[in-house]
Amino acid sequence: MKLKESLQVAIIISLAVIVMATASAIAALGSPSNGLPESVSGSNSDHACIYQIDSLLKLTLDENLRELRSREVILENQSWELRSQEENASVIPADAWKNVRSLGQYECHLRERAIRLAIIEAQLREEWPYLDIDERIEMTRCLEGLLRGQAVLLYDFQSHLKRNYCKLSTPDQKEFLASFEDLLERESELLKGFEDFGHRLQDAPAGYQIEYLASFEDLIRRQAVLLEIYQRLLKTDCHDLRLYKYIKKCGKFRPCQDVTYYYILQSISNCTISSIRITDDQLGEVAQGISLQPYEMRVFAKNITLDYPTGERICNTAHAIGTNCDGLMVTASSNEVCITIEQPVHNQNLDSLTLGDQRTIALAADPAVAENSIIIKKSQGKECCSNNDALNYDVIDAGDQLAGAFQNSRASNRIKVVANQK
Numbered sequence: 531m532k533l534k535e536s537l538q539v540a541i542i543i544s545l546a547v548i549v550m551a552t553a554s555a556i557a558a559l560g561s562p563s564n565g566l567p568e569s570v571s572g573s574n575s576d577h578a579c580i581y582q583i584d585s586l587l588k589l590t591l592d593e594n595l596r597e598l599r600s601r602e603v604i605l606e607n608q609s610w611e612l613r614s615q616e617e618n619a620s621v622i623p624a625d626a627w628k629n630v631r632s633l634g635q636y637e638c639h640l641r642e643r644a645i646r647l648a649i650i651e652a653q654l655r656e657e658w659p660y661l662d663i664d665e666r667i668e669m670t671r672c673l674e675g676l677l678r679g680q681a682v683l684l685y686d687f688q689s690h691l692k693r694n695y696c697k698l699s700t701p702d703q704k705e706f707l708a709s710f711e712d713l714l715e716r717e718s719e720l721l722k723g724f725e726d727f728g729h730r731l732q733d734a735p736a737g738y739q740i741e742y743l744a745s746f747e748d749l750i751r752r753q754a755v756l757l758e759i760y761q762r763l764l765k766t767d768c769h770d771l772r773l774y775k776y777i778k779k780c781g782k783f784r785p786c787q788d789v790t791y792y793y794i795l796q797s798i799s800n801c802t803i804s805s806i807r808i809t810d811d812q813l814g815e816v817a818q819g820i821s822l823q824p825y826e827m828r829v830f831a832k833n834i835t836l837d838y839p840t841g842e843r844i845c846n847t848a849h850a851i852g853t854n855c856d857g858l859m860v861t862a863s864s865n866e867v868c869i870t871i872e873q874p875v876h877n878q879n880l881d882s883l884t885l886g887d888q889r890t891i892a893l894a895a896d897p898a899v900a901e902n903s904i905i906i907k908k909s910q911g912k913e914c915c916s917n918n919d920a921l922n923y924d925v926i927d928a929g930d931q932l933a934g935a936f937q938n939s940r941a942s943n944r945i946k947v948v949a950n951q952k
Contacts, residue, residue, distance in 0.1 A: 586646055591653040598646050598676065601639065605683060608636045612690045629694045630702055637709050640680075640687055644716040647676055651723040658730060667738055670727050674745045677717075677724055681752040684713055688759050696768030696861045697851075710760055714753070721749055762856065770799035771822075771862035773808070773850045783836055783869045793830045793848055793864065797822040803860060806852035813846065820852070836871060843870045 589597065612632050654669055661669065691706055698706065728742055774794040783789060793816055797803050806820035808830060817830045838844055848864040 583645065586642075586649055589649075591650060591657060594646055594650050594653065595672070598643065598650070601643065602679075605636070605639055605643075608632060608639065609686055609690070612636065612694075629697060633690055633694060633706065636687060636690065637706070637713070640683055640713055641709075641716070643680060643683070644713060644720065647680060647720055648716070648723070650676070651720065654727075663733055666731065667734055670731065670742065673724060673727070674742075674749070677720055677749055678745075678752075680717060680720070681749060681756070684717060684756055685752070687713070688756060688763075692759070692763065692857070693859050695763060695766060696859050707760075707763060710763070714756055714760060717753060717756075721746075721753060724749070766856075766858055768858075768860055769862070770797065770803055770854050770860040771806070771850050771852065772796045772798050773848055773862040773864040775846070775848045775864040775867050777867060777869070784872055785836060785838065785840065787836050788833060789836055789869070790831055790833045791846065791867065793817075793832075794827065795820065795822065795830065795850055795862075796827040797825055799854060799860075800824045801855035803852045803854050806850055808848060808850045810846055810848045812844065816848065822852075836869075838871045840871050840873055843868055 586594070612629070615629050615632060651673065654673065658666065688710065691710060695703060695706075725746060728739075728746065731739060731742060734742075772795075774796075776792050776794075777789060778792070791810070791813065793808055795806070795808065802821065802823055804821045806822065807818040808816040808820070810816055810832070813832055813834055816832050820828070822828065836844075845866050845868040847866050850862045850864075852860055854860050
């Protein structure tokens with residue numbers, strides 16, 4: 531029995547060392563600009579978080595436990611909202627702002643939950659002397675379940691942060707990394723508090739002490755996984771894709787004219803980028819389901835009809851989003867391409883042609899023939915609308931015509947019109 535007790539103490543000491551090493555590693559990676567807060571602290575300015583520490587401290591242990599469980603629905607709803615936004619996979623600024631707001635609100639509730647857990651640990655220490663062994667075991671199990679739930683929520687938070695990371699601006703990336711670091715530090719403090727209860731359970735049955743150690747070990751492993759993810763996010767380079775956009779045609783663009791936009795998509799990463807989708811903020815979806823091998827380049831095109839009024843200037847920017855070999859979302863935005871709609875060339879096809887006067891004269895004693903033949907060829911392209919580019923001019927002028935005969939001669943004036951109508 532003494533051997534089992536010695537083994538339990540050794541495991542507790544080893545796991546406590548891991549907790550302290552984890553906290554030290556987090557601190558070594560960097561800290562938020564305002565420093566790491568204590569386990570029970572908060573700021574109403576963090577991502578517009580709205581909570582008051584004083585109001586949390588006024589609640590009893592049972593009230594804090596009930597409030598903590600009731601807020602699970604809020605976190606589930608926010609996680610669902612984030613997933614629905616991520617499925618859209620858009621990098622349009624308006625959608626990116628929605629993701630920042632939703633992710634910030636999710637992080638706020640996680641921080642509030644961590645603060646409430648720290649308060650619960652402190653309240654449990656105060657009530658500990660008044661609890662019997664069965665109540666202590668029950669409360670420790672309850673605390674372990676809450677800490678495990680917090681670890682699961684932190685993993686969910688990092689998955690959302692990872693999916694949205696490359697869509698965030700650089701300041702937002704730094705702010706959310708600082709928030710993630712702060713949440714990990716709070717979790718480390720909570721685990722140290724949970725480890726302290728292990729020393730208070732020396733009189734508990736051996737079976738529960740083993741159960742406690744297994745739970746504590748699982749919590750430490752979860753913390754180590756989150757720390758590794760945080761380290762990878764610190765090293766993330768979001769510029770694995772490059773996107774360039776252009777049009778071939780130069781000169782004037784008129785209403786109802788067809789224009790083809792070209793998109794050059796290139797991987798500048800040494801790993802495969804998959805599930806790439808290209809969207810244009812004016813033209814919509816260009817292509818999807820694209821996979822690029824390391825440093826591969828592909829060209830895509832989209833044709834549209836310029837259904838815009840005269841004088842309007844249209845500017846388009848394309849966006850690409852995909853997943854790299856580390857499972858991180860990578861994005862790229864193209865250069866802006868602008869065109870201006872010029873005045874249309876108006877065309878009117880007349881029902882009749884005015885040929886004017888033409889003179890044909892024949893003079894001879896014997897019957898003679900003089901002919902003046904005129905051929906007018908007309909080509910008419912299919913018209914798409916009233917503002918289509920003109921293929922025919924308004925007037926065809928053949929000049930004056932006159933046919934005359936003297937004595938026994940003959941004179942004729944023949945006119946032939948050839949029309950080619952598409």
